[in-house]
Amino acid sequence: MTQTSIPAPSLLRLTGLPYFVIAFIARLPFAMMVVGVLTMVVTVRGSLSLGGLTSAAVGLGTALVGPFLGAAADRWGQRVVLALSAVLNAAMLAGFALVVYLPVPDALVLASAFLIGATAPQVSPMSRSRLVTIIAERMPQTQRARTTSATMSYESAADETVFVFGPFLVGILASFIAPWAPIAIASALTLLFVGAFALHPTGRHVSVERGVDGRAPSAVSELFRPALLVVVIGIFGIGLFFGASLTALTSFMADRDAAEQAGLLYGVMGVGSAVLALGVAWLPARFTLHARWLVFAGILVAGAVLFATSTTVTTMVIALALVGVGVGPTIVTQYSLGAARSPRGRSATVMTMLGSGVVVGQAVAAAVTGAVAEGAGTPIAVVLPAVAAAIVLLAGIANRVISPRHH
Structure with a gap:
């Protein structure tokens, strides 16, 4: 009797195709935020310098808080961190659209932009981490190096594609609808697709290297x-x-x-x-x-x-x-x-x-x-x-x- 070997599982089989679709769309709001904020402030407030500072405030918020969101995801799992981040970020985006149109000081506009960056869901890093963990723990040793390389290639290409398409989408929405439209659409996409990314079955996975108390x-x-x-x-x-x-x-x-x-x-x-x-x-x-x-x-x-x-x-x-x-x-x-x-x-x-x-x-x-x-x-x-x-x-x-x- 001939014994047939079971083929090793591919990453696509382990995650499912919907994962990659959801993860791709979920990173789009982040690509729209910085340009959307800049476009909205320049158009509504008529200040290029304020627009530049506002964009920088978004980046500063992301840079300062992003690693802590990653550490929290490592400790307690991605699901709770991403779900909370999606709700807060959607609210911050909606609030920013309101603040820019109100006769409030520029400092409040900058603070609102900082909060957008601080609550921005870290979809790209979380996706990389999630996939790397799955590769390390569920795939044969012989496949891991090449699969990791292919995964990083895909993830980087997805980021590049989104960061080219995101500003283009902002321009279309701002030109044909209104300056607030890109921010409003980004808020809705965050709630829907980052929420779906958080709730995807792979979001439950926590590294086996973590202890029962979540410590590394x-x-x-x-x-x-x-x-x-x-x-x-x-x-x-x-x-x-x-x-x-x-x-x-x-x-x-x-x-x-x-x-x-x-x-x-x-x-x-x-x-x-x-x-x-x-x-x-x-x-x-x-x-x-x-x-x-x-x-x-x-x-x-x-x-x-x-x-x-x-x-x-x-x-x-x-x-x-x-x-x-x-x-x-x-x-x-x-x-x-x-x-x-x-x-x-x-x-x-x-x-x-x-x-x-x-x-x-x-x-x-x-x-x-x-x-x-x-x-x-x-x-x-x-x-x-x-x-x-x-x-x-x-x-x-x-x-x-x-x-x-x-x-």
């Missing part, structure tokens, strides 16, 4: 090991690049009386980045994570240098396409390293640390680049993305130096 077997100090901090610095550099490149590109196009086309050109980088991020899953295992970081960060630097020296829209498009080749795989690699180096029982904390690194970098670079563009002009502003790309590459070099040679 690893110390908090392990979150600050050099091998993990260098990844946080590297992904912070990616955030710096995002913020600097979009702001510098806007200034570059404004000089040509076409500022409204900056988002369209920026999409060239986003689409290319998403496609290349998906392709990382098919790279051979001998092309190690450390080598990938160095190679693709090098491509990012090359694209950033071309960005800084572009004098025509055509060369700028070529620069953005080259940047997309470097940035997508670099993000995938950094998240894969973060997953591999997460202290036991703290994967959600690590993923939210990395997500917050991107947000903080983006907010800081957008503010600095905007000030430089206004004060010193576009020729200086377009150099700043190259500085950010250099930080990413230097972090990759440091990662290679401090990592074991056999990795």
